Amino acid sequence: MRKIFGILFLILGIVMLVVGGAIIVTNEAKDDTVSGQIKEEFSKQYQTERERELNNGRILLVAGLIFFVSGTTIISVKTKGQKKKENDSYTSEDWNTAPLAQNNDILTQLERLGELKAKGILSEEEFQQQKKKILG
Structure with missing residues (x-):
């Protein structure tokens, strides 16, 4: 049962890392487009939305890392x-x-x-x- 939880934590951690990384990369790519640059100059709302998305991506990366490390620990540590x-x-x-x-x-x-x-x-x-x- 313990290994099952460890594996679930590992999978959840990997998914969160991938999604968080994708959010950050996508958000950075938006800034490189012409429409992204125009929106950035004219819209504070766009900048606020962009920051929120980046923060969500960062949070997912950190949480994914925590779940990944926890899953690895659960699987590798031996019980008494x-x-x-x-x-x-x-x-x-x-x-x-x-x-x-x-x-x-x-x-x-x-x-x-x-x-x-x-x-x-x-x-x-x-x-x-x-x-x-x-x-x-």
Whole structure:
């Protein structure tokens, strides 16, 4: 359900960005035409209308950007349940069978071991046992 809302926010954001950009581009193009220049010189109402349209385009651009970023965040951020499920899928036995020789950097191995202990994947006893293996 969460991803659906994220996708809806993304789509809404993209649509708002496109419409806002189109409003601004169209409004700028009007000023380049001869009739636009004539209207601009003679009509304060035309200038007020033009400013209102530009502001609407700017508002749509900002709102579209906000919706787009929100949608991206909703889709990419993991819930607590997803994080727990991910952590639960990695057991201490996986660590015991993982080849330590692949990573020769002892400091990196110790940091990774500490992270696993902090996440609760390794007990204190397993942590000490693996630390001894790494340090030799």
